[in-house]
Amino acid sequence: MTGLLDELRSEIGMVRYSDWLTVDQTMIDRFADATYDHQFIHVDPVRAAATPFGGTVAHGFLTLSLLPHLMTSVAQPVMPAVRMGVNYGFDRVRFVHPVRAGRRARAAVILVAIEEKEPDQFQQIQDIVVEIEDQPKPALIATWITRFII
Template structure:
């Protein structure tokens, strides 16, 4: 096993959190426009106020799509310079709790596996929870696979 892989495997089980991000109505509206998903629960504050949520909520897919941005602020372990990283996909995604307009979210990521799949190429698996400030339940939980080359 390479020294690099040994250093990376030492990070398995370590939980790291991102900076907080405010999910305001302007962000929700831009996502609705980009995806053509303009369901009232996301974009009509007056109509959404009559729902059990009491106002608009972010699309679950908006919350999921914020992961690359959120993960960019997560402190990284000491590793060689990464030449390129790619999203390899998700094994599991569950939308657990809605993010209300104006809510703040952050990603909590725990490395659960890493393997070398080719010379200088690694695949890592993170267990992700997108936390909502002030809420007991996360917005979503996911198992995310990414690859990177050093």
């Protein structure tokens, strides 16, 4: 496992990007239905237009929940020995700026640390920034921890 960890450590500090994903009103409405969060700023375009947002916005938790999908398009080092990855949680999550319906978002991912936790288990820590196309402020910043079993 030392060879694998050394190879992964060589990736520390590199920025990798996901593909862009359009966060549309249908996605927002479906998330509202799944979470029972039907606050008007998410689901009522007419009322939301009169707010400082100027229209409907994605739930912060929707943006967070898109991370697994966004990560599927991020180029990752090949880890043939890994049997299973487990979401271990987040050290930090901040919802910096709302994602307006119809806007595109992507994840910028930086590997911060990787370490062996137990025999045949290692943990990676990644800083994630969800960017909004043509918006200087990110939608979300987070520190995500994942465990892998070899």
